[in-house]
Amino acid sequence: NAGVTQTPKFRVLKTGQSMTLLCAQDMNHEYMYWYRQDPGMGLRLIHYSVGEGTTAKGEVPDGYNVSRLKKQNFLLGLESAAPSQTSVYFCASSYSADRNQPQHFGDGTRLSIL
Amino acid sequence: AQSVTQLGSHVSVSEGALVLLRCNYSSSVPPYLFWYVQYPNQGLQLLLKYTTGATLVKGINGFEAEFKKSETSFHLTKPSAHMSDAAEYFCAVTRGGRRALTFGSGTRLQVQP
Numbered sequence: 001n002a003g004v005t006q007t008p009k010f011r012v013l014k015t016g017q018s019m020t021l022l023c024a025q026d027m028n029h030e031y032m033y034w035y036r037q038d039p040g041m042g043l044r045l046i047h048y049s050v051g052e053g054t055t056a057k058g059e060v061p062d063g064y065n066v067s068r069l070k071k072q073n074f075l076l077g078l079e080s081a082a083p084s085q086t087s088v089y090f091c092a093s094s095y096s097a098d099r100n101q102p103q104h105f106g107d108g109t110r111l112s113i114l
Numbered sequence: 115a116q117s118v119t120q121l122g123s124h125v126s127v128s129e130g131a132l133v134l135l136r137c138n139y140s141s142s143v144p145p146y147l148f149w150y151v152q153y154p155n156q157g158l159q160l161l162l163k164y165t166t167g168a169t170l171v172k173g174i175n176g177f178e179a180e181f182k183k184s185e186t187s188f189h190l191t192k193p194s195a196h197m198s199d200a201a202e203y204f205c206a207v208t209r210g211g212r213r214a215l216t217f218g219s220g221t222r223l224q225v226q227p
Binding site: 004033035040041042043044045048058090092100102103105106107108 | 123216217
């Protein structure tokens with residue numbers, strides 16, 4: 001049971017390039033989330049999804065887009081990368097809308113924008 | 115709006131000493147509270163959670179936390195630190211329809227031999 005898998009694990013981009021981060025979960029979870037982690041700031045929510053075909057904005061959505069075409073996958077896109085988007089990105093998922101359900105995290109994607 | 119404050123970005127203890135990591139929250143409605151641990155180059159793992167009921171919550175690896183509504187606190191403790199406890203610890207709160215977590219800024223725990 002792989003849980004939450006993020007690809008790639010590391011990536012270096014030049015300013016203005018685009019890329020897509022992939023998150024896949026094999027736990028049949030409804031809810032999926034993208035967070036970014038920056039030093040001294042904890043994790044901040046970028047976008048989230050409450051089910052297949054749905055997406056919504058979080059705290060820091062600017063510069064990112066997401067898609068949830070399949071229940072098990074949640075994609076995070078950067079259309080035109082900026083140095084301010086250098087961060088560690090974490091995907092998470094949870095089973096249901098019940099707040100009692102914990103979120104399960106992937107191992108992260110380290111992204112550097114030069 | 116809800117928020118989480120973790121006092122002390124770095125905490126250093128000796129092996130065998132008490133671990134105390136502080137977390138205070140602000141929320142206008144009863145919160146659900148979580149502690150997560152992050153080991154180097156890994157994702158976050160759930161240590162423990164408070165939802166309703168007993169205010170003293172026991173988690174994995176010998177950690178526990180006590181929900182104190184009057185103090186709006188949810189401090190994490192462990193009676194005796196082990197070298198393997200060295201990691202970054204995050205307190206988080208959730209409420210609302212989107213079920214997303216609001217995280218504190220994290221506390222890095224060092225354990226000295």
